[in-house]
Amino acid sequence: DTGVSQDPRHKITKRGQNVTFRCDPISEHNRLYWYRQTLGQGPEFLTYFQNEAQLEKSRLLSDRFSAERPKGSFSTLEIQRTEQGDSAMYLCASSLPGLVTGELFFGEGSRLTVL
Amino acid sequence: AQKVTQAQTEISVVEKEDVTLDCVYETRDTTYYLFWYKQPPSGELVFLIRRNSFDEQNEISGRYSWNFQKSTSSFNFTITASQVVDSAVYFCALSGLTGGGNKLTFGTGTQLKVEL
Numbered sequence: 001d002t003g004v005s006q007d008p009r010h011k012i013t014k015r016g017q018n019v020t021f022r023c024d025p026i027s028e029h030n031r032l033y034w035y036r037q038t039l040g041q042g043p044e045f046l047t048y049f050q051n052e053a054q055l056e057k058s059r060l061l062s063d064r065f066s067a068e069r070p071k072g073s074f075s076t077l078e079i080q081r082t083e084q085g086d087s088a089m090y091l092c093a094s095s096l097p098g099l100v101t102g103e104l105f106f107g108e109g110s111r112l113t114v115l
Numbered sequence: 116a117q118k119v120t121q122a123q124t125e126i127s128v129v130e131k132e133d134v135t136l137d138c139v140y141e142t143r144d145t146t147y148y149l150f151w152y153k154q155p156p157s158g159e160l161v162f163l164i165r166r167n168s169f170d171e172q173n174e175i176s177g178r179y180s181w182n183f184q185k186s187t188s189s190f191n192f193t194i195t196a197s198q199v200v201d202s203a204v205y206f207c208a209l210s211g212l213t214g215g216g217n218k219l220t221f222g223t224g225t226q227l228k229v230e231l
């Protein structure tokens with residue numbers, strides 16, 4: 001499978017715990033994006049990387065959220081001290097470098113449930 | 116700020132009917148891009164089509180066609196001869212040139228149900 005993969009697919013945690021999600025993009029894609037999707041809503045942009053550099057962060061990304069892409073390959077999204085409002089599907093996407101295409105390749109997402 | 120509105124929350128059709136999904140957008144950018152994505156029950160968003168703000172020519176691709184009208188800020192999407200496999204949530208999205216051009220603003224989606 002050469003698509004975008006995310007792990008875990010589903011995480012249930014108690015409020016206050018930390019969680020980490022991993023995303024492995026398509027290998028030749030240097031751009032990686034994190035989006036969040038809540039029930040009945042469209043995905044919302046959180047952050048994006050070009051290679052290992054985090055170039056943009058949404059105001060939705062509070063101080064409890066941190067994303068990394070240490071070697072320009074896989075990425076992790078960590079949420080500290082989770083709150084019930086963090087319950088959502090966290091989507092990772094990657095894209096080719098160069099001109100704007102808008103063609104993002106999404107993974108199947110990591111669903112977070114905070115009890 | 117950018118905004119995408121999909122007023123239709125759910126549409127049900129019978130197989131082989133044509134169906135049009137509406138999308139209205141707001142942006143202050145002079146250069147922007149519009150997209151349609153499909154999200155089947157598996158959850159993985161799939162890119163369908165892209166249009167840039169300089170090209171209002173409408174096109175047909177297989178059973179898909181789209182109608183981009185800058186004057187009304189609309190970017191409607193039509194599926195001809197719908198099939199059960201078309202059942203999914205369809206999202207309209209908009210981007211400017213930030214985020215590498217791939218920082219998308221999505222609408223709330225339209226759930227399409229195609230029944231036999």
